[in-house]
Amino acid sequence: MQDPEERTKRQTSRRNFLGQALTAAGTAIAAPTLIHQATSAQNMNTTQTPAPGEMAVTLTVNGKPRSLTLEPRVTLLDALREQLGLVGSKKGCDHGQCGACTVLIDGERVYSCLALAVMQEGKAITTVEGLANGDVLHPVQDAFIDNDGFQCGYCTPGQVCASVALLDEIKRGCASAITPDLTRAPQLADLSEAEIKERLSGNLCRCSAYNGIVAAVQQAAGQQPPAPAAAMLLTEPAEVLV
Amino acid sequence: MKNFSYVRAASVKEAVQQSGANQAALFIAGGTNLVDRMKVFLDEPSHLIDITRLQMQRIEPTTDGGLRIGALVSNTAVADHPDVRRNYPLLSRAILSGASQQIRNVATVGGNILQRTRCPYYYDTAFACNKRKPGTGCPATTGINRMHALLGASDQCVAVHPSDMCVAIAALDAIVEVEGPRGRRQIPFTDFHRLPGDTPERDTNLEPGELITAVVIPPLPFAKSGVYLKLRDRASYAFALVSVAAALKLEGDRIQAARLALGGVAHKPWRPTEAERFLIGKPANTATFQQSAEIALQGAQPLAYNGFKVELAKRAIQRSLTISANGGGVA
Amino acid sequence: MSNVIGTSVSRTEGRAKVTGSATYSAEHQISGLVHGYLITASVANGQIRAIDTREAEKAPGVIAVFTHKNAPKVFMPKNDFMNSKIYEARLPLSDNQVHYAGQIIGLVVADTFERARHGAHLVKVEYDTQTPLIDAKKVTFKEAPPQFGEEFAFAKGNIAAGLANAAIKIEATYTSSTELHAPIEPHAIIAHWQGADALTVYEHTQWVAGAQRTYAELFALPAEKVRIVAPYIGGAFGCKAVPWPHAILCAAVARQVKRPLKVVLSRRQMTANAGHRSETEQMLRLAATKDGMLTAIAHEVKSYTSPVDVFIEPCTGITPVMYTVPNLQLKQELAVMNIGTPTFMRAPGENPGLWALESAMDELAWALKMDPVELRLKNETREHQRKGLPFSAKHFADCLNVGAERFGWNDRPMQVRSLTRDGKRVGWGMAAATFPGLRGRASVKVRLLPDGTAHVLTAANDMGTGAYTVVAVTAAEVLGIPVEKIRVEMGDSRLPDGGLAGGSQMTASLAPAVTAACQEVLKTANCTTASEACAALRQSGRGAIEATASSAPGAEMKKWAFQSWGAHFAEVTVDEEIGRLRVTRWVSVMNIGQVINAKAAASQVRGAVIMGIGQALMEEAHLDPNTGYPVVYDLATYHFPAHADTPRIDVAFVGKPDLNFNPIGARGVGEIGITGVSAAIANAVYHATGKRLRSLPLTPDKLIG
Ligand SMILES: Cc1cc2nc3c(=O)[nH]c(=O)nc-3n(C[C@H](O)[C@H](O)[C@H](O)COP(=O)(O)OP(=O)(O)OC[C@H]3O[C@@H](n4cnc5c(N)ncnc54)[C@H](O)[C@@H]3O)c2cc1C
Ligand code: SF4
């Protein structure tokens, strides 16, 4: 459970933890735009002065500052995919209706397709590309592989990011619409399948790898999910009657 | 989406000033509704005023025991706030049953209140729509209107307000605090949204340039037994066909006070006040709940495809009242 | 013999997918890329009277605007589905005619996506309009023409007599709604010309070699001048097999503007322009003796197509396959509506066909007071009643019996409204599943390397089916080296033709080809094992040894009917007061011959069942009745299941490898899982409530009691 102050504290400490330099926490007042452009311009020798209708922004993506010039109408998702070459975040619907574009902003899951890039300055953006530690996958990523939590893989980065955030939300005591007692949110150990499913419903999967995804979250939560394979009751080959 | 100039407002005053100075400017908070609309050219502002860094991010107790919720508090933060969970569970549940965690994390209280209808005709510029372009007509009245209004609609517009949070806020008799070019004022929540009448382009009584700064929820001890029931075509991540926020105060089996609000049935969160009044003093039983549901839907004017929602709404009311009479919980 | 085949193997491409490094069509990084955005019609039937592109052309970043007035040249391909195929026979921008709402009427090219989208919005169009044909009750039906060489109409015995003499008769009409494939990856293409006569297309395609030939014909190029790149496909379900108009237009415009061009459809554009499953109306008449032997089945189907191409939802394909019946009559009718062209969608025909037939069988069982499992067992057929061939390795009865056992079916009270839980009605229902065993020609190249690894190369593809892993597992089995040492490359037309990923045939086509190529490479190496061969390579200092082999169906097709079988058992709860239906428990038992990967095959069935749950509970696309423009057009208005709608699906495989079919004995598993699902649910709803629902989807309005 948390109130906004705690939330801010938590976010701040998360950012410190991630080692990002920050100008302002979520609650502080941002500097006026012009100054922002000036400061941004300082960190980016590579970027030209913005053309008319464009702005210079610096985004912190997976721990690295990335400077860009873009039109204010460019969404975070399009900035990631079209400008930064970070195509791990997927565009499924472009309207907040599928979850494929889910990224973490200051540790919280967000649809990057409805977020304007220019509004994300000073925030820590984590995409699916930033979850693994070098060659070592995030436990949620491993769990997706183990439990066959995907088929075509297109919704997968969003599902993975959402699952990472979900586990963090459980640790923080967040409730869901189906939590029986709102004052006693579930813990990782007693997180039910129904809770996982409700909390992940903002991530659609048309391949419907849902069983595997739920199992992956169970595994990452330290629970014992059911085996992903089918029961194989096949018998010996029939005689070939050619 | 048309391009626009963008500025981060440094103070409420500055935001209001800037918006006053520019007719084609819009505020942006979480952006989950506005960016969505802009992408399909429902809105084409030439200027966006980013209000997300303003100091309207707190939830504070009021002196009389209620809560004052800043307009920029995220939907998640409201739903998860300990006082809200304990004292206004129907508000928590209403928020949590809307959209998805990803949207709720960035959606703000102010933005949620001001989100516009999901009428599919409004949402596509291929269609005429009086709300989007006054005077062009309302194709929904003769079209697929399964999701549309039963109560308080006009022949100009039969759209519904899509918010879940607002249904609970309406039941709680909240007050909206706004600040505008002509200063601050307070608007009772039930008067905040409008019925379509002849001006469906106006969703609310907010004046141009006015900014929502906070929502004040008065104390309501019996809200602890409050319930939010949402009925929809998918188990989660879908807008309501019909929803109900309800809370009952019982003395023995007699109803002493009642709150009832409906979503998915009108252009605004709908308070069936006569149905509420009817409940007072009655025994808390099925017959009472049934009668109050009948009263609530008395003036319903179903369209070609949404007739079922009349019965559905009645059932939802009965169910919600029953659960609330039993102390509340998941509906 | 089997060490790896049939075990549970994690997907070999899993790491790429969970880290975001798997590259989908729109994501190939190509320098100089520009963006296209479609201009689409806002009327459903009419002509473009005037189209004003001036404002768009002046907008910042806009490079060019194409309409029917300056349409780039393309040639009509053979479109015979042997060499080439396009989804819609009308080429894009052919004239000023608008046949359906949302039809492509132009393309704006700009330096960024945002600018192209805005440019498209600035184009002003005036139309002359006619009333669109969109009312299913007002359109004219004609007998459906043959589809892909097969007639629909069929009669056996004497249907009138069969119906007249029956002790029990069921006559009912079932409807299903227009459904969207709605893969999470939207349709996307990058067309990159190398000069005017060589084209690289980055486009998800279920048929790599077919796409290569089709694009070649569209631009009058030799096939080898076209390269298709599609390493990953973000879901397809039938709607990404061959080029749609937007893709043809993209490639044509890219040549004109001399820049690599990317076009990605919005959800709304996908709804209008990238296929759907037609709604259906099916009339079924069943007749049976008192003891439940079928004496007649008449199955009459209506479906719809667009004004510009013919696609018939082939529902009657399953009718001669399921149950022995002496008198059988099939008929399909088709009407044209002002709607985009429908196409194959997961189990085309089988799925809606079984919705009707398996609902009717349930009605018959109730009328007979007979257990529906018993009714099906009783009427099982050993032969395909249309082809007159015996089924090979059929284990339908095992599906029914094992499924009943796993579900606990025998505890079902044979009475409606007899089960309750937590104040809700509980119902159990079952239905059969079926899908033909299809197989095509496929070629595969295998390369052994001195370091003990192998590469397997083929222009097949993996749209989420697990084909990468199927290939790796099969190669590991034959070569005797671990799966991790096998690298599979697919989805590139430079590789040997791997066939079509459609009709659930990729595994059945590929696995034998992989086997053959692995055997061939060992033969070439003159070794019995791969490790021997690799050791020899190391000694000789040679870089690699490789071989290519093909495999194709043969004479067995004339001796046998190949068909997969299954049974679904479902539990639902219905909260009648508020019309809330939930699917709470599910058992599926499938007979698909040899299973290659127990894990991915289970996922295929689970995914298909859940898609079927969507069809049963919520999927429904609508057009505005006045304008014919879609009012269900994105993922907020078109509901398909979210996590919260889905139960855990228990999957079991039974039967034996079908070695008559191919040397591996595998029949494929992509589509069968969806067939019968909606009937199982409606049957369960009947058991729960006593309400027989014959019109999909089963939304709350139909359920409030
Ligand atoms: C797929 C999807 C599903 C959804 N499902 C649901 C659902 O089931 N239930 C539900 O209730 N909602 C649902 N929503 C809507 C969601 O709740 C709203 O989008 C969100 O609450 C809007 O908040 P925001 O802060 O993002 O608003 P914004 O998009 O930033 O703003 C919305 C409007 O309010 C104005 N505005 C914002 N803040 C202020 C202020 N303080 N003062 C004055 N004007 C202001 C803006 O100018 C804009 O016009 C869904 C949305 C999507 C995309
Ligand atoms: S109901 Fe209202 S919003 Fe919808 S089309 Fe009519 S006028 Fe527009």
Ligand code: FES
């Ligand atoms: S792409 Fe953002 S939610 Fe679908």
Ligand code: FES
């Ligand atoms: S894995 Fe294909 S959409 Fe989820």
